[in-house]
Amino acid sequence: MGDISFTPDDSLYKYRDSLSENYTPETIVGRDSEISQYHSALQPVINGETPNNTFLYGKTGVGKTAVTRYLLEQLANDADQFSVDLTVIQLNCEGLNSSYQVAVNLVNRIRPAESHISKTGHPQYEVYDFLWNAFDEIGGTILLVLDEVDNIGDDDSILYQIPRARSNGNISEAKVGIIGISNDLAFRENLSAKVRSSLCEKSISFPPYGATELQAVLKQRADVAFHDDAFDNEVVALCAAFGAQDAGDARKALDLLRGAGDIARAENADRITENHVREARDELEREELMDGIANLADHQQLVLYALTTIEAEGETPARTQTVFQRYEELCEIAGMSCRTNRRVRDFLSELYALSIVESSQRNDGLSGGQYRDHILNHEIRLVVNGMSDLIDRVGIYQSILSTIEEADNVMISSTGDPSTTPN
Numbered sequence: 165m166g167d168i169s170f171t172p173d174d175s176l177y178k179y180r181d182s183l184s185e186n187y188t189p190e191t192i193v194g195r196d197s198e199i200s201q202y203h204s205a206l207q208p209v210i211n212g213e214t215p216n217n218t219f220l221y222g223k224t225g226v227g228k229t230a231v232t233r234y235l236l237e238q239l240a241n242d243a244d245q246f247s248v249d250l251t252v253i254q255l256n257c258e259g260l261n262s263s264y265q266v267a268v269n270l271v272n273r274i275r276p277a278e279s280h281i282s283k284t285g286h287p288q289y290e291v292y293d294f295l296w297n298a299f300d301e302i303g304g305t306i307l308l309v310l311d312e313v314d315n316i317g318d319d320d321s322i323l324y325q326i327p328r329a330r331s332n333g334n335i336s337e338a339k340v341g342i343i344g345i346s347n348d349l350a351f352r353e354n355l356s357a358k359v360r361s362s363l364c365e366k367s368i369s370f371p372p373y374g375a376t377e378l379q380a381v382l383k384q385r386a387d388v389a390f391h392d393d394a395f396d397n398e399v400v401a402l403c404a405a406f407g408a409q410d411a412g413d414a415r416k417a418l419d420l421l422r423g424a425g426d427i428a429r430a431e432n433a434d435r436i437t438e439n440h441v442r443e444a445r446d447e448l449e450r451e452e453l454m455d456g457i458a459n460l461a462d463h464q465q466l467v468l469y470a471l472t473t474i475e476a477e478g479e480t481p482a483r484t485q486t487v488f489q490r491y492e493e494l495c496e497i498a499g500m501s502c503r504t505n506r507r508v509r510d511f512l513s514e515l516y517a518l519s520i521v522e523s524s525q526r527n528d529g530l531s532g533g534q535y536r537d538h539i540l541n542h543e544i545r546l547v548v549n550g551m552s553d554l555i556d557r558v559g560i561y562q563s564i565l566s567t568i569e570e571a572d573n574v575m576i577s578s579t580g581d582p583s584t585t586p587n
């Protein structure tokens with residue numbers, strides 16, 4: 165075996181970790197309006213007043229956590245300077261789906277390890293009492309940052325109890341404010357009126373990033389991550405343009421830039437090109453699609469297989485009924501019993517929700533009726549690749565044969581073995 169030693173390779177990257185999730189950028193760019201609203205929501209803290217309960221909402225990767233971290237750090241510094249007694253408690257509510265569990269976790273977060281309470285052994289009122297006492301013991305101003313707050317799904321919500329605790333006489337020393345964060349856009353609308361009015365005294369919406377904002381975010385990181393001559397503005401602009409197209413998610417745009425850097429490094433290139441970005445995007449799209457397809461149940465995959473074979477015949481967009489007929493045919497080939505027409509319609513809606521399929525509502529001018537038609541949202545070869553296990557079991561449908569042969573040829577030639585490379 166040849167030399168397998170590892171040597172540091174820093175011809176491209178100066179500090180690759182700055183493109184990772186855990187890196188905190190020195191400043192936040194492209195979120196001025198949200199920062200200004202958030203700043204005024206937090207202003208009472210520094211005045212020694214009761215904090216506003218504030219609710220942040222927006223899709224994933226739009227800076228809710230980054231902006232919160234940035235402002236709370238500044239607030240903690242300024243609180244020190246103006247002798248405001250401030251304590252910030254952060255809790256991610258993922259997996260905590262009742263107020264009871266949230267209250268237990270908060271109590272244990274505040275108490276030292278030796279006096280933690282059991283996760284099930286106390287009645288709810290007792291856990292709340294522990295919590296009020298814990299708050300009063302801390303005293304001063306307390307900000308509770310509850311990330312993924314939409315997990316808490318009960319009526320007698322802690323999101324209602326905490327804002328009321330002072331006026332109800334449960335706490336006397338501490339002034340507690342909640343910062344709730346959610347990427348479930350329907351959560352706020354579905355809250356009961358009483359919870360909404362207490363939790364959402366200030367609501368701040370974080371819209372998806374546009375290309376200009378993403379460009380600023382990426383440029384700032386690229387300057388830290390790469391050597392000056394390893395990238396140019398076109399590369400950053402292309403990642404930003406793709407990012408804006410893909411839901412305006414900064415996390416994905418950063419992943420794309422890092423992916424492009426990694427491909428360039430693997431090729432020993434001394435700078436990142438637009439081609440590296442396109443390759444990285446292909447790779448990320450493939451991974452995402454693979455994950456999406458791998459999580460589908462067999463019949464959902466069969467419906468996707470049906471649409472894929474129709475697309476390979478050049479017959480998409482295809483109506484639901486056409487997809488259903490091909491699905492029936494595939495079920496028969498596979499020796500599986502079919503689901504109903506209605507179930508297949510639901511499967512298509514789910515594939516649409518996962519962005520695997522694109523569907524549109526159409527009006528039939530002559531009959532005045534309405535129907536939906538469907539088309540793949542990705543290249544056939546990627547979808548076929550993601551369904552390879554199912555295709556192995558069901559068999560290769562005639563219309564996708566050439567796609568599979570082409571993919572095999574690519575794989576054979578990429579092995580670099582000239583004896584097996586077709587001419």
Ligand SMILES: Nc1ncnc2c1ncn2[C@@H]1O[C@H](COP(=O)(O)OP(=O)(O)OP(=O)(O)O)[C@@H](O)[C@H]1O
Nearest residue numbers: 185189192193224225226227228229230347414415
């Ligand atoms: N305006 C910004 N300036 C600099 N970096 C940013 C900005 N917005 C987001 N980022 C970076 O993008 C990534 C995702 O952002 P963040 O975690 O804040 O998203 P989020 O809205 O909280 O998403 P989620 O709901 O999934 O938690 C982080 O690495 C963050 O540092």
